[in-house]
Amino acid sequence: MNSSSLPQRSTVRKKKKPARKRKKRGFFRNLFRVFLVCLFLLIAAGGWLYLAPSAKNTRYLIADTLITTQHRYMAKYIIGEDELKNRVAEYNERFQEMGNEVDTHNIEPDPVVEDKPLVEIEKVTGTGYTGYVMIVNDPTKVRLGVPDKTGSGETLSSMVARTGAIAGVNGGGFADPNWKGNGFKPIGLVISQGKLFYNGLGGKKSTQIVGLDKEGKMIAGNYTLDELSKMGVQEAVTFQPRIIVNGKGLIKNAAEGWGIAPRTAMGQRADGALLFVVIDGRQPGYSIGANLYDVQQIMLKHGAVIAANLDGGSSTVLVKDNAILNKPSSQYGERYLPTAFLVFEHPEQADIKNIWEGLDPSKIDAGKKRSH
Incomplete structure (x- = not known):
């Protein structure tokens, strides 16, 4: 009875190893899929932010927010260096006008x-x-x-x-x-x-x-x-x-x-x-x-x-x-x-x-x- 049960136990153990490997492969496969989805969404969001006309207000909001911080220079990566200079000059001119009314x-x-x-x-x-x-x-x-x-x-x-x-x-x-x-x-x-x-x-x-x-x-x-x-x-x-x-x-x-x-x-x-x-x-x-x-x-x-x-x-x-x-x-x-x-x-x-x-x-x- 004992001798006939030993091979069965051995067979069960051998079958578990491939199952664990499949679980590992499945985990990394799912992780890779999540990574691809996140990468796609990031590229899509970046494309919308920089290329879509509807994102113009969002771009300027981000740039204006950066202008008020110690990282003002980073705004040029959102709207460009020339536009950053124009934006700051435009605000200064506008602020000056806002102070002129009696x-x-x-x-x-x-x-x-x-x-x-x-x-x-x-x-x-x-x-x-x-x-x-x-x-x-x-x-x-x-x-x-x-x-x-x-x-x-x-x-x-x-x-x-x-x-x-x-x-x-x-x-x-x-x-x-x-x-x-x-x-x-x-x-x-x-x-x-x-x-x-x-x-x-x-x-x-x-x-x-x-x-x-x-x-x-x-x-x-x-x-x-x-x-x-x-x-x-x-x-x-x-x-x-x-x-x-x-x-x-x-x-x-x-x-x-x-x-x-x-x-x-x-x-x-x-x-x-x-x-x-x-x-x-x-x-x-x-x-x-x-x-x-x-x-x-x-x-x-x-x-x-x-x-x-x-x-x-x-x-x-x-x-x-x-x-x-x-x-x-x-x-x-x-x-x-x-x-x-x-x-x-x-x-x-x-x-x-x-x-x-x-x-x-x-x-x-x-x-x-x-x-x-």
Whole structure:
């Protein structure tokens, strides 16, 4: 009985080996098929993106988004190098035009503003983005903050804590060679407490300003230094574009929205309340970002009669009560900034000194390693 069963066991074992080989061959065959399907889809998608007329808007959306990042050069692989140059020049020209219309808005402060909290925070969401709207009910409580050390910018959370502010958002842009800038060389002008802290205009006569006058009225648009002085501008930075003027949006649609990115913007309602919109981005699964049309629509929905873009990208940050409310996109944490709009309960007590006094803007090394 045992001798007759042994060959049968041996035969069974020999039959299993070919079965395992067939399973292995079947697995790799299926894997190869999946690879071929993915390759086909990739080629088809690439062909559609680069060749199909219907993909033009998608190509420009991708290119515009890359233009707002440190990988701007990659946009040439999407739309070509010549078109990239044309696109950037076209935006600069368009942004300049958006700042030229004369702003005629006046503010009529809410008589019960004292019964409202100075700062209100509201979360906002939309297609692909998450962020916040900070409402400052008394615009006269805002001051432009600057770093406290020569040669280096300062993080917003540090600036808020050091000055005793109750809230703040990032302000104007700065020279950022190879995206390794130290945050100490602002672009354009910096005005704080009615004093010109920094003039980096060079030979330019005018610049796009975002700021406030003595009464807390928001000023945004293209102005000369002389005009700013006559208007009594107290707090201001250079940045663009202005996206709302005299109650109307200047960006027609999402295609003109300059790509998808983290955003910061400032606006004002007719009652004087300031609106700061902060949108997170570059974080799939949480928030990809918004275009300027999205930001404009958020502002209009909240009653803005004037609004302008501020520095965005990895500089975008919102601090309230010494806590960072949003999620900055920089993998290194908060960036070192040259300016920030800060909110104070008692702004007359704010100690903000001019750290650029006596310095030649043309000789400031924007990429010099920070001392802290």
